[in-house]
Amino acid sequence: MIYLEYNFKIDPAQPASDILIAELGEVGFESFVENDSGLLAYVLKSDWKEDILNDLFILQNPDFEISWTVKEIEQQNWNAEWEKNFHPIKVGGECMVRAPFHEPGQVVYDIVIEPKMSFGTGHHETTHMMLQHILNTDFAGKSVLDMGCGTGVLAILAKMKRAESVDAIDIDEWCFLNSKENVERNNCKDVNVYQGDSGLLTDKKYDIILANINRNILLEDIPIYAKCLNSDGLLFLSGFYLEDFDAISSKCGAYGLEFEKKIEKNNWISTKYVN
Known part of the structure; x- marks a missing residue:
């Protein structure tokens, strides 16, 4: 497979980088690597079109200077790029997320x-905050849904925290396959990975639902999550900005979900609700 690498130079970097990542994801870019000067973004050459950047709001914003260059990159070079840029992270002193080529961490939860090209290494603020929520929550004996699972990292940590069963769902085939690989790699039994969307949740019930997606999909699917939660169940959401908090919480409240807690990081937010 041949990818196109967009090298974006961004000044100032934040919050422009985060907004650009969100907008690029909507038009088909599959993965991103932040660096000192801005951002590397990757899209399959077969999915590329000449006007792919035309409707991006952030590129029209006069508050930021954003320029870019484009080059082709072979799949073998993509993997080398990940190894060069993917550094292990620690969350809360208890959890490490690392690649197979890193040394094991002296932590309780070594993931x-x-x-590859799946979202969810723990480096992005939204994944990091969701991992924090999991570390601060009792998962023992719980049934869990990881919606929009990406790499499967949230499902894996939930299982490591002794969840009884975990379903992980992602609409993207690459994420579906990558999650299955990572679940097996971490010896997490009773984690079931499915390809699809919230349409798979008919007649499903969970004690805890984790959904790190984006604002629009969350607003559309919150009614389904509420229906799937057991009594006193917990819903953890992320993938949206602080300014979206009122809209998200209002929708949750309309379906009987009570706001309990939020975490903020670089204008991103992650929230907790109780059924």
């Missing part, structure tokens, strides 16, 4: 992720 090995081969990221």
